[in-house]
Amino acid sequence: MINEIVTVMTATGEYVGKLMNMDGGNILLKDPRLITFTENGMGFANGIAATGIQNPKEVTITQAIFFTETNPDVAKAWRQATSGIVLP
DSSP states (O other), rough: OSSHHHHEEEETTTEEEEEEOOOOOOOOEEEEEEEEEEEEEEESSSSSSTOBBOSSEEEESSSSEEEEEOOHHHHHHHHHHHOOOOOO
């Protein structure tokens, strides 16, 4: 699954990003996005931590509950959010 878009569930939230590495239980995601829900539905938060930088280039998750393939529609939205290219 390296270089694939994955969903990582943690105790603090759900993240989507490109899986770059797994080492000793640590998961390295490139261009991570935190899933958020509003009255308009599901989307990506502006960052992954309230005091962190907006849209960091990578994050290491050390205590994941699980990770899995990402829904194709969410993966498409992630690609648009991280590249700025709107896909059909």
